[in-house]
Amino acid sequence: MRIATYNVNGVNGRLPVLLRWLAEAQPHIVCLQELKAPQERFPENAIRDAGYDAIWHGQKAWNGVAILSRVGAPVETRRGLPGDPDDVHSRYVEAAVNGVIVASLYLPNGNPRPGPKFDYKMRWFERLIVHAAELLATGMPVVIAGDFNVMPTERDVRRPERWLDDALFAPEVRDAYARLLRQGWTDALRTIHPDETIYTFWKYFRGAFERNDGLRIDHILLSPSVADRLKDAQVDRTPRGWDKTSDHAPVWVSLRDKS
DNA sequence: ATGCCTAATGCAATTAGA
Numbered sequence: 001m002r003i004a005t006y007n008v009n010g011v012n013g014r015l016p017v018l019l020r021w022l023a024e025a026q027p028h029i030v031c032l033q034e035l036k037a038p039q040e041r042f043p044e045n046a047i048r049d050a051g052y053d054a055i056w057h058g059q060k061a062w063n064g065v066a067i068l069s070r071v072g073a074p075v076e077t078r079r080g081l082p083g084d085p086d087d088v089h090s091r092y093v094e095a096a097v098n099g100v101i102v103a104s105l106y107l108p109n110g111n112p113r114p115g116p117k118f119d120y121k122m123r124w125f126e127r128l129i130v131h132a133a134e135l136l137a138t139g140m141p142v143v144i145a146g147d148f149n150v151m152p153t154e155r156d157v158r159r160p161e162r163w164l165d166d167a168l169f170a171p172e173v174r175d176a177y178a179r180l181l182r183q184g185w186t187d188a189l190r191t192i193h194p195d196e197t198i199y200t201f202w203k204y205f206r207g208a209f210e211r212n213d214g215l216r217i218d219h220i221l222l223s224p225s226v227a228d229r230l231k232d233a234q235v236d237r238t239p240r241g242w243d244k245t246s247d248h249a250p251v252w253v254s255l256r257d258k259s
Numbered sequence: 260a261t262g263c264c265t266a267a268t269g270c271a272a273t274t275a276g277a
Contacts, residue, residue: 009265009266009276010265010266010267012266012267013265013266013267014266034266034276036266036267037267060267060268061266061267061268061274061275062266062267062274062275062276109275109276109277110277111275111276111277149276149277159260162260163277166277167277168277201277203262203263203264203276203277204262204263204264204265205262205263205264205265206263206264215277217277244265247264247265247276247277
């Protein structure tokens with residue numbers, strides 16, 4: 001079974017790209033971020049016609065996350081990250097799909113740092129750490145996938161020295177990611193490729209993709225019982241080269257069937 | 260090395276992204 005995550009950067013604006021990628025890559029489960037569409041404008045019919053059941057949490061203009069599946073309809077287990085009833089951003093949705101708890105998240109960008117947006121990012125991260133620990137404690141197989149807006153290490157950005165004050169790479173952000181992993185999560189992509197330069201995002205301008213000047217900020221985290229089934233993990237760079245595409249590329253993991 | 264591009268909103272110019 002393949003589970004993918006893809007920041008589509010506008011699910012309606014990029015719908016042709018998304019549908020083409022679904023048809024060509026045929027992932028079993030897909031976590032989407034940055035729908036940039038209100039709840040009622042999610043392209044439900046087009047996605048169903050492509051063979052996928054879906055749940056989504058939309059929002060006008062910004063954010064928005066979804067879970068797609070062609071291996072049984074996702075059964076929603078959570079909508080919104082717990083811990084702050086005043087948080088109105090649509091950045092987290094979670095479902096039981098084909099024997100796995102799957103979470104699709106869009107962690108706040110946090111720039112500029114310092115500032116209120118950065119404070120919101122850190123609070124959101126701490127809430128995620130609390131909730132992730134609860135998920136682990138259930139002992140269930142869990143996959144947390146999405147745009148974390150964090151380069152975990154210096155290997156995950158071309159010129160780390162230029163990013164030290166940035167909300168995507170600041171020490172406290174990397175520390176939060178490391179604390180999350182230390183709970184017992186496996187960073188699937190880095191586990192399969194321990195030493196490679198891997199990026200999942202390239203800015204649009206100045207031929208950043210062609211020059212491979214990117215960031216690794218989209219991650220798939222596996223709970224221990226899922227990590228035991230990890231077969232492969234890759235970035236699918238193909239759709240990043242298409243016309244009118246997202247600035248992110250999909251990331252996927254391949255899992256062995258449960259023995 | 261600074262959004263140099265792009266989407267959404269709404270119809271110009273602003274906000275946000277990373």
